[in-house]
Amino acid sequence: MRSLTFWLSSFVFILAVSALQVHAQDEPYSAPLKELRYTYNQNHDPNGIGKFYLGREIARVMGHQGIRWLERPEREEEERLSKLIEGLDIESGMTVADIGAGSGVISVLLSEAVGPTGTVLAVDIQQEMLDALQAKCKFLDIDNVVPVLGTTKSPRLESGTVDLIVMVDVYHEFDFPFEMLQNISSALKPGGRVAFVEYRKEDPYVPIKEVHKMSEAQVKTEALVPAHGLQWVGTFRRLPRQHVVLFSKVE
Template structure:
């Protein structure tokens, strides 16, 4: 009887210790904004963990999950959040930290050709020579310059909110003597595009970093021509073995939910890339009177 009592008491102590450790784990203090930006600029989204199921892949306890109350504001901010996020949530998803201009080398890495197959992606866009393409979150202009030869009578609007990235694009443009790539400085809420001016908005591994995704996508939707498209390219959030930090990936379900919130209609999802979804959206058709 004594041994049984002793065993039960040890088991209770063990369970209490586990609960305490879990509470401590989910109580990591929120970094300052400066800390967020600093670490983001020096850290690419690659997950270096050999074990794919890192803690950031799992949601916090249910009491910390976003409420579905329709009276809640568009965004919720929480002290308890992933170290890879900014503590701001939109439709149940935590917004990731940005990769700043100090991480530009990651975008131009030589291994990107076989890791992501960017030329195959560009070929699958089915662009017309006269198309106007907005490369949203253009970074160093990696995709802008791949698209440029395919739209000789059109142009590429390389949109980014970081002036340092646009300086890189302008330098490369001058060196390569390319005339149909135009750097555009956007803001956190507006890509600064003219209404009904673009045939395609391409967002490659960028949307999940938008601090104001609803406002940005509303502005992008307004910039689309009547038959314009939005194409999201995001690492597959459904696959824990894709070696990218959890908040830098998106599931197709989440992407479709967020685009529907701004009136964009899903058209198709292509999965020909090794690790990324290619998700196509269009403008909602006007109702017949």
């Protein structure tokens, strides 16, 4: 009886080890780790979605119904978008991506900066936004802006093709910031740059809802996750309400 019990125990142990080996080939802990990347809390900011990444609550996405706010006449005075373009050190002929392009306010400015030999990839996840952007470009006779319909996890840009990626007041709304930034980094050429333009959370006088602001420290915490292969290269601080935190892809 004892030998039979020993044999049965050994058989069960062998089966358990075999099962572990099979699961190991299928990356058994990858799914739980991905789930742990984000946390959820029902008690949250009403302007957020209750989903948190590295201590920050993700904000609600502005729908295409907000185009009028994006196009408000006083935006240049409030945000000095023209000065933003100057601070990005864009050269003629560059390929620049505008992530969360919306109705194309920033894309139009970028199209002038890259010149006729350059390209602006205007990425948004809402087709309605891209329709408005295309109508604007047609009206203004702009032909170097290419609309790209992205997803919540990827801008759908070809790997290693982009010189500069710009995100103006949008990164904090990404449902999947880790995945998006992973794909954004992949789209950059070696040495290519990515600019996080975010309302300064450090400044209580910036008249924007708190969940739609980001501190420079939080931007760095998320961008410098080793998997993204990015390094901080500087912060442009000459805008009235936003800071521009710049990173480059490690060559």
